[in-house]
Amino acid sequence: MSATPLLSVRHAEKHFGGTPALVDAALDLLPGEVHALMGENGAGKSTLIKILAGVVNPDRAEIALSGQAVSIPNPQTAFDLGLRFIHQELAVVPQLSVAENLFLSHAYPRRAGFLVDWRRLNQSAKTVLDQLGIAHIDPRTRMARVGTGDQMLVKIASAFVTGDRQTPAVYIMDEPTAALTSEEVTRLFGVIRELKLQGCAVLYVSHRLEEIFQIADRVTVMRDGCVVGSALINETSSEKLIRQMTGRELSQTFPARETPLDSHIVLAVRNLATEYVCEVGFDLRAGEILGLAGLAGAGCTELLRALVGADPLRHGEIRLDGETRADLTPVSAWERGFAYVPEERRSQGLILSRSIRDNITLPHLQKISRGGILLDRRSEEQLSSVVGASVRLKAIGPRQTVRELSGGNQQKVMFARAMSRTPRLLLLDEPTRGVDVGAKFDIYTLIRQVSAQSVGVVLASSDLAELLGLCDRILILREGRQTAIVAASGLSQHELLTLCYGDGDRDD
Amino acid sequence: MTTDASIEQTAARIQWGRLLRTSGTLIGFLAIIVFFTINIPNTFLTVANWLNISQQVSMLAVIAFTMTIVMVMGDFDLSVGSMASLAGIIAALLFRDSQPVIVGVLVALGVGLLGGLFNGVLVSYVGIMPFVATLGTLTMFSGLAFLLSGGETIFGRDIPADFSGFARGGIPVGMVGERTLLFPNLTLIALIVLAVVWALLEQTTFGRRLYAIGGNAEAALLGGVRVRLLRLIAFMLTGFGAALGGLMYASRVASANPTQGAGLMLDAIAAVFLGMTMSEEGEPHVLGTLIGVLILGVLDNGLTQMRVDSYVREILIGAIIVAAVTSSSLAKRGR
């Protein structure tokens, strides 16, 4: 502790229109250290990071770099000071190429003084991508055509573009792994370890405890805008951290099935194919939870989109309660009792500019209004409060704008929307992405409870523990093709991963 | 370094900032009223003058209110001005053909709905960007108006007194000296349209869904909103409003001319933009549009009464719009 911190923050404070986000936060980043920052959704982690990035104006903050007091009024200053950020919310320009996105905040390489040297730009981009082990992404493809996981990787990579400046010293990563598969996480960790060796400091935010214990040297816990503790990683434990974060004891065991499976088949899929998936077929029984597992780009998201009618079917059949549904669209799907949580909360899930209430009731307006026409705001708000509380939504009230919520709380709004009327079929795509540990287990309990009411559940997740803990069976997809359906009980994470990779492709 | 007093100051500043972001335009509007009241002491702040203003802006108001509906979805309709002209021409031609007033009016409104339907099909089913699609129909409607009228102004005996008399009439509400004060029919129509659009956008599931589309069309679609159908309906309503505004105009000038509505489109968009500066999220709301329309109308009325040169008046009005939108976006940037 004798070394001068590379970065130190004291008395960071921020209010948003009267409600406190940061009360009095302090943090030290030592050279060569990976410092984990943990806390429940809405604890103030991202706010602290955005202050360091010059994105949010603090009410008050004392920031020092290597002992020298600095102020960071805008992102350019942060960049010039050698701070690099991976922010929680994906911000890419879909119209531009991968290479252009990587170099967005840098000067493009020039030719003849003013022409962009595209060859060199693409080459430098390739170098950065190679370094992260993601050479499969072509720097010239348009960002819009790149999958969500890969987009996240590109965003991460953009923090490693150094340009012609000195090597940056501090990396700050806000939930970089929330949208990554375990393989991608491993690669990112390799890069982080290298940064450590170079003497850089890394601030790392994640809700995944096992990651923290893998990569971090020290962990700081925040609660309600304050730092409530900081410890070396080998002096703490999961239980301790959870207690510090939530203030309660929490069992980390998945809720077990308590009712036997129904024999009724809710959803039958036969030989289904869309532009992105094919050869999919399964029967989902009432009360069953079916997992979807696969590597990045394997087609889990696309299969769910096909089931909800968002992508047109090439051929095949979807039968709901024995009746063939050829004309499925998201509208008719919700009307028939499907409930769907899409993968990407900001681009596909939420209306950020509207209130929690508006977001939660959007698919249910027909039922919850007067005659399907006149709004009934009181019932809407009652419903929103109730389902919001059931997922531990941290908000001022149902009328708060979703944009103002922390990332994890935005995710909870989407889940609350799907759960606000008991569905017939629940389609979940990464439902706990960015959700804190405590709320995650509440969500698991809710999924279990709703499945006990003869609801069929299809759950896609990159969190293998989640799949194994909740599902009855797991459907494996590889390159858009269904390769197996296996029973979950007795399966280990390693075995599941091997199934995802396919036979003998790889074993580690 | 930081004292308690300065913390309180910051907190106060934050509150003020939030208030200014959303009510700055309203405060500006009130300031304009105060200014004219001081400078035109005898005639500005009178019932008669405000009834005048309400009547003067009524056509613009109807078009701006219904324009708000498509702008809620983040779309535009550039064709409203030429639709207004076309509606006037169609009604006038039917009148010339000695059709009853009601027939002319209904047919013209029907043409408004049809034109809106056409816009809606292009935008939501064919998938053309609203700016391009309605730029195209702007020219089409205008060409049609010229073709039907032969480029002439239809006026005089061709326009029945029942039709032109409507714009001059009103409901007697009192006396000023020996003159009866009328609550103008045109104002009444604008108020009815305001009430309907407000109820539609703020109180119905239809409006809620339109705002959802405007916020994030993809999310709305995946959340079970019939995006295409609703967009189509919204464009039809805007087309209807444009035709209604055009008929009001024709009634007021007792004539129809293939270009007379052309100026309304930009003013309507300006009014909606002024209104958007009053919402935290920059969404259009019809009550905000009302303030926008009134700002334009009051400036015209007050500056005329103050004898400001017509061209200077135009520059001033433009400058005030730019100032309102700029300052509101600056305020929003400094969060």
Added chain:
Amino acid sequence: MRRLAVIAIVLCIVSIGFGTVAAQDAPSVAVITPYLAQPGTQFLVEGFEAAAEDKGWNVNVIDTAGDVAAVISRIEDMVNQGVDALVINVDPAQVEAGLQIAADASIPVFGMDAGSNPLLVTNVTSNGYAMAAETASYVVDRIGCAGRVVMFVFDPYPPVQKRGIIADAIFANCPDIEVIDRITPDVNDGGIADSRAQMEAVLAANPNTGSISAVWAAWDQPALGALQAIEAAGRENEGIVIVGIDANPQALDAIAAGGNFEASVAQDFSGIGAATASAVERVLAGETITQSVIYVPTVLVTNANVGDFLDN
């Protein structure tokens, strides 16, 4: 606060610049037109302003940039403001709603080349009958009350229709004049092209020298079209006399060139403006004007005096 500051500054500038202009006792008159951008209207307004300045009035010229409904709005505003008189330059039938309001408030409204309307005190304009009489009698004089004449008329538009009536009467008064064709050209293309085509047909039907003595047009465009047809047919030396009305720049050029296009009639726009001002003055002095139209003399333009007009 920024926005308030901006608006306050803008309004201060306005109030300094304009708020203090209006002196209290001088009569104030507003001139309202949607057509200020057109040259004729500019001469009208300048003529009016010059005369009004001599009389020491406060004149407020308002242009609504083509928007006729805004003329009504501005009339309402000026009535509300209590001006002493209003002058409009727009078809009064289209702004009757505003005229009624002015009448209710007993504010006199004058038409300046506007059209007649019972709600106007009077309308000051050129005499359409007189203009037609000037050119028709010019033709009669030139061809010695005998010959074959082609007429271009446009009866659907009343101000032009009355010109045709007068020419008909004057030609009918010469027993030896025969009107061989009375043509209504299609005006959608501006009037020149179709008139030329029609004239070509007439020329073809009357191929002999001397079979056409004159072309009388109710306005300049058909006259120009006829001129083109005659020149294209190579018959410019047959002494065919062409006359138009309005003296537009193209017609003036043709007259100055000394060809078949011999005469047109110029309206005195600034004279109309000045005459409107004196009508306003008479009414403000308490006089009642009984003429519903006041005519301002027009000038026949020929090769002899065309130079005076080309200078302008």
